[in-house]
Amino acid sequence: MRELPWPAKAYLIVIIGVAAALIGRGLIAPEHLSEREWPTLLVLALLFLVCESVPTLLNVEQAAMSVSFSAALAAVVLVGDVGAAMVGATAVLSVRPGLALHKRLFNGAQFAICGYAAGWAFERLGGHQDVPSVERFTDLIGPFMGAAAVFVPLNFVLFAVMLSLAGQLRADEVPLRGLVQFFVSYLGYATFGLLIAGLWATVQSISAVLVLLPLFIARWAFGQYLAQQRSYDATIAALCQAVETKDYYTRGHCTRVSSASTMIAQEIGMGPERMRAIGYAGMLHDVGKLGVPTKVLQKEGRLTEEELAAIQLHPMRGLEIVRGIDFLDEAFAGIMHHHERQDGKGYPMGLAGAEIPEFARIIAVADAFDSMTSDRAYRKAKSIEEAVAELRKQSGTQFDPVMVGAFIRAVDRRGWDPPGKVSAPEADEVVETMAKDHDDPTTPIEVVSER
Amino acid sequence: MTIATRPLQGLDSGQLLLICAAGMVTVAGVAHTAAVGLSDPEIAIAFGVLVAAGELARLTMPGNREVAPIGAAAALGYTLLLDVGGVPTRHSALQVVAVMSAGMTIGALPHLAVGRPPQLDGLARRLLSGALLAFAYRPLAPALYATTSRPGGTWWVVLGVMAVLILAMLTADVIIAAVLRAEQMRSAFRVTLRDELRMAAPLGAAVAASGTLLALASHSMHLTALVVFAAPLLVTQVAFRKYAGIRATYLQTVRALARVTEVGGYVEPGHSRRVSRLSLAVGRELGMAEPELLELEYAALMHDIGQLSLRDPIPGGATVLTDPEQARSIAELGAEVIKKTGVLDRVAEIVRRQGDGFTGPDMPPLASRIIKAANAYDDLVGSSTDRDRQAAALERLRLDGGDEYDPAVVESMSKVIDRTPPAHRL
Numbered sequence: 078m079r080e081l082p083w084p085a086k087a088y089l090i091v092i093i094g095v096a097a098a099l100i101g102r103g104l105i106a107p108e109h110l111s112e113r114e115w116p117t118l119l120v121l122a123l124l125f126l127v128c129e130s131v132p133t134l135l136n137v138e139q140a141a142m143s144v145s146f147s148a149a150l151a152a153v154v155l156v157g158d159v160g161a162a163m164v165g166a167t168a169v170l171s172v173r174p175g176l177a178l179h180k181r182l183f184n185g186a187q188f189a190i191c192g193y194a195a196g197w198a199f200e201r202l203g204g205h206q207d208v209p210s211v212e213r214f215t216d217l218i219g220p221f222m223g224a225a226a227v228f229v230p231l232n233f234v235l236f237a238v239m240l241s242l243a244g245q246l247r248a249d250e251v252p253l254r255g256l257v258q259f260f261v262s263y264l265g266y267a268t269f270g271l272l273i274a275g276l277w278a279t280v281q282s283i284s285a286v287l288v289l290l291p292l293f294i295a296r297w298a299f300g301q302y303l304a305q306q307r308s309y310d311a312t313i314a315a316l317c318q319a320v321e322t323k324d325y326y327t328r329g330h331c332t333r334v335s336s337a338s339t340m341i342a343q344e345i346g347m348g349p350e351r352m353r354a355i356g357y358a359g360m361l362h363d364v365g366k367l368g369v370p371t372k373v374l375q376k377e378g379r380l381t382e383e384e385l386a387a388i389q390l391h392p393m394r395g396l397e398i399v400r401g402i403d404f405l406d407e408a409f410a411g412i413m414h415h416h417e418r419q420d421g422k423g424y425p426m427g428l429a430g431a432e433i434p435e436f437a438r439i440i441a442v443a444d445a446f447d448s449m450t451s452d453r454a455y456r457k458a459k460s461i462e463e464a465v466a467e468l469r470k471q472s473g474t475q476f477d478p479v480m481v482g483a484f485i486r487a488v489d490r491r492g493w494d495p496p497g498k499v500s501a502p503e504a505d506e507v508v509e510t511m512a513k514d515h516d517d518p519t520t521p522i523e524v525v526s527e528r
Numbered sequence: 529m530t531i532a533t534r535p536l537q538g539l540d541s542g543q544l545l546l547i548c549a550a551g552m553v554t555v556a557g558v559a560h561t562a563a564v565g566l567s568d569p570e571i572a573i574a575f576g577v578l579v580a581a582g583e584l585a586r587l588t589m590p591g592n593r594e595v596a597p598i599g600a601a602a603a604l605g606y607t608l609l610l611d612v613g614g615v616p617t618r619h620s621a622l623q624v625v626a627v628m629s630a631g632m633t634i635g636a637l638p639h640l641a642v643g644r645p646p647q648l649d650g651l652a653r654r655l656l657s658g659a660l661l662a663f664a665y666r667p668l669a670p671a672l673y674a675t676t677s678r679p680g681g682t683w684w685v686v687l688g689v690m691a692v693l694i695l696a697m698l699t700a701d702v703i704i705a706a707v708l709r710a711e712q713m714r715s716a717f718r719v720t721l722r723d724e725l726r727m728a729a730p731l732g733a734a735v736a737a738s739g740t741l742l743a744l745a746s747h748s749m750h751l752t753a754l755v756v757f758a759a760p761l762l763v764t765q766v767a768f769r770k771y772a773g774i775r776a777t778y779l780q781t782v783r784a785l786a787r788v789t790e791v792g793g794y795v796e797p798g799h800s801r802r803v804s805r806l807s808l809a810v811g812r813e814l815g816m817a818e819p820e821l822l823e824l825e826y827a828a829l830m831h832d833i834g835q836l837s838l839r840d841p842i843p844g845g846a847t848v849l850t851d852p853e854q855a856r857s858i859a860e861l862g863a864e865v866i867k868k869t870g871v872l873d874r875v876a877e878i879v880r881r882q883g884d885g886f887t888g889p890d891m892p893p894l895a896s897r898i899i900k901a902a903n904a905y906d907d908l909v910g911s912s913t914d915r916d917r918q919a920a921a922l923e924r925l926r927l928d929g930g931d932e933y934d935p936a937v938v939e940s941m942s943k944v945i946d947r948t949p950p951a952h953r954l
Contacts, residue, residue, distance in 0.1 A: 275749060287737045302771040316830075316833070316865070317785075
């Protein structure tokens, strides 16, 4: 509470005051809640609390939503506006260890206000607060949707105002795509509230169990999915790093190319699925390098045609390795073609311009940039400015100008964290260093001419 | 894990029996319905469509298990249905079977069209367990409806009966699945039963709740609400699909990246894959449960990953022939790599202990002992399918047994290898 700025404090107090006034007024006027509704109210409040205590992360990862919304809307139908406000207010008591008191108070108060407003809308639209009988279900749908249409935006606005007053949110940070998903999921939850209310006459609280059980199981499965996902990302990174431990200087290359590729993808507005895919493609782009004999990479001076061919085979080798991973799909093209050039002088296929898959054009920029900004056995790392200038120079001949532009913008805005200085290995330390880096555009590999 | 994808090929006796039984029930159901005609055709069609949609949206859970939760819930809802909007329904158990099988067939057609035939045994199992419940519940339906419709009647008796019968059905379903799987995978029945139960419990609970919900909803509301009431289960299905997807991807990725040692010339082509298959078969023979088997598979695939840190590949990649000191350091390095993931600690431990002998007070975990033996066997035999060479390799492991290799592991391995037909030699 103490760290809140004063407008946020004032806002918090106003919200709590309004909520208290609404509930208090309802309790004094006896026509709002009759005796026989108390058991229903208690059951709903308990249900709301249980749901509120296990926030679900269904679609939107930033916003912890909870199924409790369904319970609150069911309360609108079953126990009316004041009842819904009281059910909402129990959010103060939710079992979430570590949740600060002022956040609890705010949650409870804003849920109470939303519940009351939704109840008001429900009655205005001709809804009648009671346990709906079986025949009346269809009459319920219109007013109920109205109630949901008041609840969700109000909830969102109350919350967004709080966040912006507390300085935790800037208007340009609200992701539009996330917002749409957010409202769609709320619509789904609203439907569940309708189901609970509609079935209440038949089996009372069992209806809530039947509706919410699949949702809780979904939540569990989704948690498992997220855990597996994290574990997967860690595993793929560890394995890629293992592949590059051989070369003392290129350590961490794969993770940096992965994050640079993701930066470019984000800058050109790729969807989340494709962004994930390009992250993996960047990570895996050089796994085929292991197929290149070490002695070729360590050889000083010029290479023979055959040795160069061995190096140029590595994208194909990489593809061969990862081909068994079904979901990568578009990433395959990125791995296979990441050494193609805009002017068609790249390898392995000699594709040019727009023939080169988008993923490959992105990885090419990220790959060359990380190579230039890292230390190599034969040279020191270039500064970010020098590397950017080099990208600009090769833009159109080696790199896709669109991707170069996007990368430079991304680096300008978010900065780039180049690998730390790699101190030259100790004399007695046994490490392997490579005399060449095939990714380095400033030091092309030289080939012994035929004559 | 080889499961025949082409129908009727590679099916064993239990599966054939199940498919025949399901076929017979289907024929009886369809014939009966054709003879007496559909009662309440709109309701039958509405639920049939939902079954078909569920079948269309089927998904494959880890361990190659096909499930169709929405279809199952729709079938369950139709079975349990007592009335629609207060008008009692009169459909017989045989009609339930007919609707289920028609829905499943229609839902499977688009998959067939794109060359993804359903697992016949899974389909048969879904149909049979649904039919079992129908035969138990439908005869009771008029009496149960009477308890709800008379003045002052409640739904509590009906709910109780539903709960008991659904539980019985799910139990039967899990037992059938475990019998089939134990036969197919040659694993111990009790272990398989526990695996199946672990896999089926969450989805089963969600399906049961949604099926009951569908039946009750049709009492309160019009049939159009059917779709809405499948919504909670739809959320569940989406979550499980994502989970199943990442599990499959994970395994594929480890399998793929384990091959870098082969591409780098550290081990012979196909080595990691052969060692992992042999290890899995031995682990199953020794009664390991599925989560342990998964760790065993990961460890077996990555057991040579430590070689990546070596300066030069060991000639021929035969770790059994290298000196113990070097083998130990490869194991340590590999374990280091795997530990870096931060999540596969137990796999790392298995890899770390893969070289340790069987003697001494500090015995390595079973998975490590299996990998040690499987690795040595593959180094000696490779991709060869020569019986004599295999026998000689096993003999050598036996002679070293007791000190180096766990005799129980070696015995199981020789059983597994004897059993494998020459065409599918590991």
